[in-house]
Amino acid sequence: MGPPAELLRGRAGLEAWHNEAKATVQAAQQLRGRCWREALAQWRPPHPPGQPQETPYERRTRLQGWRFKLDVTEAGETLEKPPEGPGITLWKSKMKPPPWVSQLPLPCFRDHCVSQSNGLAARYASAVRLVVSRLHQALTELNEQAKRLNLARQRLDAALAKVRTALLTNQQSALVRGHRPPAEQAPDQVDALLRWERKELQRLKVELEGDMDMSEAHLKALGNCQHTLSMLCQERGQVLELLGQPLRMVLLEAERESWLSLSRPSSPFVVRNPTPEPSPVGPYTPGMAWPAPPQGPLTALPEPPSSPGPESSQYLEAREKLTRPLVRVYQRHVGTQLPEAQILTQGSVQLERSMQKTAANVQQMQATQRHLRASIRDKQTGFHVDASVQRLRRRRMHPRSSLVEACQLLCS
Numbered sequence: 001m002g003p004p005a006e007l008l009r010g011r012a013g014l015e016a017w018h019n020e021a022k023a024t025v026q027a028a029q030q031l032r033g034r035c036w037r038e039a040l041a042q043w044r045p046p047h048p049p050g051q052p053q054e055t056p057y058e059r060r061t062r063l064q065g066w067r068f069k070l071d072v073t074e075a076g077e078t079l080e081k082p083p084e085g086p087g088i089t090l091w092k093s094k095m096k097p098p099p100w101v102s103q104l105p106l107p108c109f110r111d112h113c114v115s116q117s118n119g120l121a122a123r124y125a126s127a128v129r130l131v132v133s134r135l136h137q138a139l140t141e142l143n144e145q146a147k148r149l150n151l152a153r154q155r156l157d158a159a160l161a162k163v164r165t166a167l168l169t170n171q172q173s174a175l176v177r178g179h180r181p182p183a184e185q186a187p188d189q190v191d192a193l194l195r196w197e198r199k200e201l202q203r204l205k206v207e208l209e210g211d212m213d214m215s216e217a218h219l220k221a222l223g224n225c226q227h228t229l230s231m232l233c234q235e236r237g238q239v240l241e242l243l244g245q246p247l248r249m250v251l252l253e254a255e256r257e258s259w260l261s262l263s264r265p266s267s268p269f270v271v272r273n274p275t276p277e278p279s280p281v282g283p284y285t286p287g288m289a290w291p292a293p294p295q296g297p298l299t300a301l302p303e304p305p306s307s308p309g310p311e312s313s314q315y316l317e318a319r320e321k322l323t324r325p326l327v328r329v330y331q332r333h334v335g336t337q338l339p340e341a342q343i344l345t346q347g348s349v350q351l352e353r354s355m356q357k358t359a360a361n362v363q364q365m366q367a368t369q370r371h372l373r374a375s376i377r378d379k380q381t382g383f384h385v386d387a388s389v390q391r392l393r394r395r396r397m398h399p400r401s402s403l404v405e406a407c408q409l410l411c412s
């Protein structure tokens with residue numbers, strides 16, 4: 001008589017045991033996929049909000065556009081050429097993915113911030129140098145106007161001296177004519193001319209004295225303007241200690257031939273020796289593409305670097321310090337704070353958060369790895385035990401097996 005039929009059907013083990021093993025495997029696969037997607041998201045731009053999720057067909061089509069294209073030459077040879085456009089050419093895998101942008105500060109992040117700050121300070125110094133040059137030109141024009149005004153005052157003073165001399169001469173002439181004999185003192189045409197001359201000379205004296213007062217006021221105003229311009233030139237020139245070029249270079253940058261008059265528009269200018277613009281720092285891109293997660297065993301992720309720069313200020317180089325000469329000279333003006341420190345702080349905070357999240361993922365992966373190893377070890381032990389029982393029962397089924405042999409195994 002054989003065993004009941006319900007015991008011979010179905011799989012070995014309880015259904016809860018199968019579900020637990022399946023849940024363990026699925027949790028490990030989901031953890032690996034999530035960590036892989038998070039690691040990949042650090043090198044790709046985030047998914048735009050509101051855009052639908054990419055379908056598998058769209059993803060295959062997008063990856064197919066990265067692969068090399070076959071091109072037939074005039075000689076009949078077949079060549080593989082990478083697709084046109086920006087990207088990173090991977091000759092080994094025959095792909096050219098688009099540039100990937102890192103979401104975390106890279107090792108070159110501090111140098112990039114220093115370069116950007118130095119460029120900002122240099123551009124500011126160039127603009128200030130242009131302003132200072134115009135102020136100097138305006139100061140020169142004021143000096144010329146003051147010289148011309150002084151010459152005019154000298155001429156006015158000479159003319160006023162002659163008028164005063166003429167008035168004195170007119171007065172003396174009238175007094176001398178008063179010593180004539182009584183018979184000759186009758187009013188005549190000469191007395192009328194002397195009176196007319198005195199009136200005209202007095203009118204000229206009043207006009208010349210008014211012109212002298214007005215010129216003195218203008219001279220004082222020019223002096224105040226000269227003092228203000230000198231102070232402005234001195235104050236603006238505080239950031240030009242590390243930037244010295246002749247006025248000709250400033251005129252070339254301002255696209256002017258000269259600054260004889262600041263009120264007129266710029267004169268036509270032709271660039272004779274154009275200087276090419278320096279190429280900007282491009283985005284850092286990895287040297288390999290990650291189109292799909294690996295199919296290998298579950299392994300721990302490598303730990304990221306501790307920080308985007310030195311741990312202490314004493315390890316900074318002179319070109320990386322916020323107290324470098326270029327920054328100190330740039331910050332002599334009010335409102336010229338560089339965003340370098342804030343950007344570095346934000347990058348450090350972002351990297352610290354990523355490190356904490358990565359450490360948590362690593363700990364979770366290590367715990368999952370230990371749990372999987374323990375499960376594998378338990379299942380292998382159970383398999384070996386069941387296999388031993390199966391071999392024992394097959395050996396006992398042999399016709400030569402006896403009770404004595406069975407008792408010896410039980411005693412051992």
